Amino acid sequence: MKRLFDTIANIFKIEELRDRILLTLGLILVYRLGSFVVLPGVDPIVLEEASEGATGLAALLNIFAGGAFSRASVFALGIMPYISASIIMQLLGIAVPAVQKMQKEGESGRRKINQYTRFLTIAITAGQAPGYLATQVPDAAVVDPGFMSFTLPSIVILTAGTLFVMWLGEKITDRGIGNGISLIIMIGIIAGLPTAFLFEFDKQMGDGGGGLVIILIEVLILLVVILLTVLLVQGVRRVPVNFARKVAGGQQQAQGARQYIPLKVNASGVMPIIFAQALMMIPITLVNFSQSEELAGWASLFNDISGFWYNFIFAVMIILFTYFYTAITINPQQMADDLKKNNGFIPGVRPGQDTSNFLDNVLSRITLPGAIFLAFIAILPAFAINAGVSNNFALFFGGTSLLIMVGVVLDTLQQIESYLLMRHYDGLMKSGKLKGRASAFGMAG
Incomplete structure (x- = not known):
């Protein structure tokens, strides 16, 4: 303390x-x-x-x-x-x-x-x-x-x-302290958490509720989901990189060093969730300008957050957006070129195009499970609602709300920690850095 x-x-x-x-x-x-x-x-x-x-x-x-x-x-x-x-x-x-x-x-x-x-x-x-x-x-x-x-x-x-x-x-x-748009969304989410929890508490402690035991079970499951979400956000695949010794004028200028490129399992962060959620609003917005009952019935699929089709479409969009956002934010060819310029190479892989292909393959393999896991956590509130959790509290039970909160909190802590470490103060963690957030060779950001 x-x-x-x-x-x-x-x-x-x-x-x-x-x-x-x-x-x-x-x-x-x-x-x-x-x-x-x-x-x-x-x-x-x-x-x-x-x-x-x-x-x-x-x-x-x-x-x-x-x-x-x-x-x-x-x-x-x-x-x-x-x-x-x-x-x-x-x-x-x-x-x-x-x-x-x-x-x-x-x-x-x-x-x-x-x-x-x-x-x-x-x-x-x-x-x-x-x-x-x-x-x-x-x-x-x-x-x-x-x-x-x-x-x-x-x-x-x-x-x-x-x-x-x-x-x-x-x-x-x-x-x-950065991440302004995401931080505003997170503040809006956190503002409703106490009220949602108190409503769920009153519901479970009232007539027909499950009592204190159900409340404790729900909180325990929520903590497990938070832990899984942190693991998803923090998870990285470390690709080892060697740097050759530099020699100038017959003298050795720098020792060779072995470092790594940290490729995140969830390189896109919370953006696929935000993107998918924003697009889910478009059909409802369009139907508001139409008087067609047929279109209104079709758009109702996008308004039932506990329904099968809403969550199926939502999960598919998250997976697609995860690949899309990862593709536009991480450029394996640029990473390979930067490595070559700095006399770096991945052991067993030729510099240049082979390095780019290797990084692209690794990124593709880790993005798929990361995208599926991201989509699963995003649709967890539907399972909570169908299990009897009140709607407002279920939205914090995993899902978009939790992913945004965890992602933004970790990124904000990283911003603060970087200032502390630059001034030679102890970081927020005992190790001196947030695990998985800092790296020796930050080309994959």
């Missing part, structure tokens, strides 16, 4: 780290306060009565938005439209040569892509806002439900709210 307090004290001794943490906390506070600001013209009491017992995708989106979705807050649509825009831009980067060219232009190209992503976010939010108002805000909760008096101003406010949340995330990434 003393070591923990010493580490916390060391964190606040580093001025830059302290300022970044305080800025991050301040921006998160602004986000949480904004999630309680209700749209003008909405009666929050009537809205609360109408939204009680929300299930399905609406409940999941409400968790991601930290409760803002059900409160008809100015941040009701949260960061998900920005995620959808990012998905579209990455897909365009594969199919559209102009976008590919921007991706290769370095910092200037990145700024252009970010600007186009923001414009696309505005379009997506403006498209989702009418559907949200039509399905989640009943006329009984609106003082004056006219188009000019309520609908149009609310669309503008919801769009501005999403852009503001996006801005907060970018500021946390640039001037805070």
Whole structure:
């Protein structure tokens, strides 16, 4: 315990780290306060009565938005439209040569892509806002439900709210402790955890519940799932690498060294989950603009998070996105070229194209089980719901919520630990580093 307090004290001794943490906390506070600001013209009491017992995708989106979705807050649509825009831009980067060219232009190209992503976010939010108002805000909760008096101003406010949340995330990434978008999603998720657990506790301790024993079993299973999730996020396949001795002017300049390339089992992190979840919203958004009962029945498949087809499609999309995101973030050819330039080689493998093929094969073999395991954890809430766990608590029982929380917490701890180690302070773990997060040769990031 003393070591923990010493580490916390060391964190606040580093001025830059302290300022970044305080800025991050301040921006998160602004986000949480904004999630309680209700749209003008909405009666929050009537809205609360109408939204009680929300299930399905609406409940999941409400968790991601930290409760803002059900409160008809100015941040009701949260960061998900920005995620959808990012998905579209990455897909365009594969199919559209102009976008590919921007991706290769370095910092200037990145700024252009970010600007186009923001414009696309505005379009997506403006498209989702009418559907949200039509399905989640009943006329009984609106003082004056006219188009000019309520609908149009609310669309503008919801769009501005999403852009503001996006801005907060970018500021946390640039001037805070990083991972701004993911951190905002995680904060929204954690905000609903205490309430969900208390609801489950009351349910099990009440009439017809399983009592304290069932609560303890659920918590134990949840801890096991958390452990498995940490193993998935931390797991790496270490590819050994040798570096030849450098000799200049007849003198040996550097000793040969043996290091490794850490290829993560889940190199894509939480992004496949976020991507898949964002795309699952598209059919419902489109149906909101149609009056067809046939389309409404088809879209209902995407709203039943405990149903077979929802989870089957969700799992398949996660596996596909895991491969897709791994392919666009890790380039075996670039890794092989970097190794060759630094006089490095994998024992038993020729430098150049053979090294690239070897790394690609290893990456393919470890990505498949990682993707399947990722999909399995993502659909665990469906099993929990069908086993009798309350809907709100089941969403934390593995699934998207837990994966995002574990991934973001570990990445944030890694950011903090890097500052500590650079200043020669002890890290957050006894070994001095988070296992599997740091490496001697970080080419696979």
